[in-house]
Amino acid sequence: MGKAGVGLLTAVGFLFFSCGLNQSSTTEIPPQKLETVKQIGETASTTLLKRLKKELKTALTSQGPVGAIETCSKKALTITKEVAQEVKGVKEIKRTSFKYRNPLNKPDQYEAEALKFFEESMKKTGKLPPYYVQKVNGEYRYYKPLKVMPVCLICHGDPQKMNPAVVKKLKELYPEDKAVGYKEGDFRGGIRVSIPEEVVEKSSN
Numbered sequence: 375m376g377k378a379g380v381g382l383l384t385a386v387g388f389l390f391f392s393c394g395l396n397q398s399s400t401t402e403i404p405p406q407k408l409e410t411v412k413q414i415g416e417t418a419s420t421t422l423l424k425r426l427k428k429e430l431k432t433a434l435t436s437q438g439p440v441g442a443i444e445t446c447s448k449k450a451l452t453i454t455k456e457v458a459q460e461v462k463g464v465k466e467i468k469r470t471s472f473k474y475r476n477p478l479n480k481p482d483q484y485e486a487e488a489l490k491f492f493e494e495s496m497k498k499t500g501k502l503p504p505y506y507v508q509k510v511n512g513e514y515r516y517y518k519p520l521k522v523m524p525v526c527l528i529c530h531g532d533p534q535k536m537n538p539a540v541v542k543k544l545k546e547l548y549p550e551d552k553a554v555g556y557k558e559g560d561f562r563g564g565i566r567v568s569i570p571e572e573v574v575e576k577s578s579n
C-alpha cells in the first residue's frame with residue numbers, strides 16, 4: 375500500500391463492505407480498488423444527475439409541474455439505463471430511497487444498508503458523507519447520496535403546500551407514493567452504481 379493509499383483510507387474513514395449474504399463486515403477495500411470504484415461511480419452518478427436535472431428543468435419550463443411529472447415518470451428509468459450503458463465499466467445504475475415513489479426504485483437489502491449508513495451519519499453529524507462503497511455478490515456498489523433542494527419540493531414536498539394539480543397527478547400515477555413530506559436539506563435517497571469485480575481487478579493493477 376503506497377503513501378497516497380494510506381492517506382486516502384484515513385481521509386475516507388468509513389469503508390464498510392458486506393461479503394456475501396447477510397453479514398456486513400468492516401473489512402477495508404484495498405485503496406487502489408477503492409480508487410477505481412470511486413472514479414467510475416462518481417463519473418456515472420454525476421453524469422446521471424446532470425442528465426436528469428437538465429431534463430427536469432426543460433420539462434418544468436416547457437410544460438409546467440404537472441407535465442414534468444409525466445416526463446419524469448416516463449424518462450427517468452430510460453435515462454438511467456442509457457447512462458449505465460454509456461459509462462465504461464458500469465453494469466447497472468439505480469436510484470433508490472426508503473421513501474420511494476416508483477416501486478421499481480424500492481431498495482434491496484444491500485441498498486437498505488447503504489441508505490441506513492447515510493441516514494445515520496446525517497442524524498449524528500448533520501452532514502451527508504460523500505459516498506458509500508460495498509462489495510456484494512461479485513460486484514462493487516458505489517452509492518452517492520442525494521439531498522432535497524428547493525426545486526424538489528414541487529413534487530416531493532408537503533402535500534398541503536404543493537400545487538393541488540401536482541398532488542392529484544402524483545396520486546393517479548403513484549397511488550402508493552411514499553416520496554412526499556420532505557424539507558429542504560433532507561436526505562432523499564441515493565444513486566447506486568454497480569461495477570463488476572473483474573472491471574475493478576483489471577483497472578486497479
Ligand code: HEC
Pocket residue numbers: 430439442443444446447450451469470471473474475476477479520521522523525526527528529530553562563564
Ligand atoms: C416534476 C416533479 C418532480 C420534481 C421537481 C422532482 N422529482 Fe423526483 N421524482 C418524480 C417522479 C415522478 C418520480 C418517480 C419516477 C422515477 O423517477 O422513477 C421521482 C423519483 C425520484 C427518485 C427515485 C426514487 C423514488 O422515489 O422513486 C429520486 C431519488 C428523486 N425523485 C429525487 C428528486 C430530487 C433530489 C429532486 C430535486 C432535485 C426531485 N426528485 C425533483 C418527480 C419529481
